[in-house]
Amino acid sequence: MSFKDQLTKDLDVFLNTDEFAELHAINGVELVCTVDNDQLKERSKKEYDGIAAGELLFFVKKADYGIRPEEGTPVIFDGRQMYVFNAREDTGMYEIILSQNRGG
Known part of the structure; x- marks a missing residue:
């Protein structure tokens, strides 16, 4: 089994609803x-100098999600209107950070 094959197999563990993942x-x-909002806090500390980078970070299989969303793209996550703050692709998975515009 190649390294890439092993990583793809590991996605099935990471995104297993009996282990870490949810619908x-x-x-x-x-x-x-x-x-994974703990990862969001860590990224905010390291990459954004502690500034809140978004409100929700999730990982999803690229094959399930489709085309990587661009920054600012509207997304409805569990009935909540949000916008893509950042989306990265790595080894068949997307890491997507969502933020929510709030009127004031």
Whole structure:
């Protein structure tokens, strides 16, 4: 088995609903993803000098989600209107940070 094959196999563990992942409605489609707001806090510290980078970070299989969303793209996550703050692709998975515009 190649290294890439092993990484792909590991995605099935990371995105297993019996282990880490959960079903969430993303743009009206039920997708298996892993929400990781601890990772969001760490990224905010390292990459954004402690400034809040968004409100929700989740991982989802690229094959399940489709085309990587661009910054500012609207996303409805579990019925909540949000916007893509950042989206990265790595080894068949997207890491997507969402933020929510709030009127004031």
